[in-house]
Amino acid sequence: MASFGWKKKIGERVSKSAVQHFETEADKAEGDKQSQDEEVDWLHAIKRRKEILLEDCAAKSKRLKDEGTQLAEQGRHWEAIKKWDEAIQLTPDDPLLYEMKSQVLTILHEVFPAVKAAETAVKFRPLWWEGWQTLGRAQLNLGEVDLAVRSFQIAIHQCPSENTLWQEDLSWAWTLQRQLSATKEKTRQEEETKKRILNAPELERDYDFESDEVLAACVAVAERQSHYEELKRTTVVIDAEGNIRNVVTGEKGPEDTATSSKEQFVKSRGL
Incomplete structure (x- = not known):
């Protein structure tokens, strides 16, 4: 009996110790679970907070964008730009804000900022x-005709059914491109003619002033001078049909009426 009682008491102590150990482990596990739950809730709260902030930024940006649009329609362009700049601070990847800003900057003749804003718009979209149409128009105002042609071509590639791109934007850009090319050619001719006047090959020789050769040399130089003066008075213009024309403006002055006829040179020799 004593032995049995001893075993029973030992067994009771073991059972209580085991129970206490299990209870401790259970409490620890429950505490860890609660801690994990609290951590998850904390992360969820941060994520939810960010979502709310993003929603607030988007809503405020839309309000500012709409206010800027109304101001632009009223002709209050700088106030509109200010509203859109505030909206860009909230949603910096919204291409519509940059595109509208570029349009208004173009109206205000702020050509370089207009191009930069349009470039940002097509970068995001x-x-x-x-x-691309807005970018092309801004590039035209900046004088970058070749870049504008490329931008309009990209826009047409994306929306070939848009008639304004064909009939207005690209057609006008092509016309300006031809005009620019004609102007460059005119400038080249002016420089070449001026160079031939200053370094006339006819004047490199020694002539007998009583010979016909010196008369021919003077006629050639005079005609070249007249051609140079005419080029200086010539302007490259675009007519109503979009054709490039060279128009001579102004009237000849006394210095332009260079004696280019052989008879007048003969009179000079007879003096």
Whole structure:
């Protein structure tokens, strides 16, 4: 009996110790689970907070964008730009804000900022034909005709059914491109003619002043001088049909009426 009682008491102590151990482990596990739950809730709260902030930024940006649009329609362009700049601070990847800003800057003749804003718009949305159209128009105002042609061509590639791109934007850009090419050619001719006047090959020889050769040399130099003066008075213009024409403006002055006829040179020799 004593032995049995001893075993029973030992067994009771073991059972209580085991139970206490299990209870401790259970409490620890529950505490860890609660801690994990609290950590998950904390992360979820941060994520939810960010979502709310993003939603607030998007809503405020839309409000500012709409206010800027109304101001632009009223002709209050600088106030509109200010609203859109505030919206850009909230949603810096919205291409529409940059595109509208570029349009208004073009109206205000702020040509370089207009190009930069349009470039940002197509950077964020490269498959947007209206963004490329706005960029092309801004580039035209900046004088970058070749770049404008390329931008309009990209816009047409994305939206070939848009008639304004064909009939207005690209057609006008091509006309300006031809005009620019004609102007460069005219400048080249002026420089070449001026060089031939200053370094006339006819004057490199020694002539007998009583010979016909010196008369021919003077006629050639005079005709070249007249051609140079005519080039200086010539302007490259675009007619109503979009054709490039060279128009001579102004009237000849006394210095332009160079004696280019052989008879007048003969009179000079007879004096």
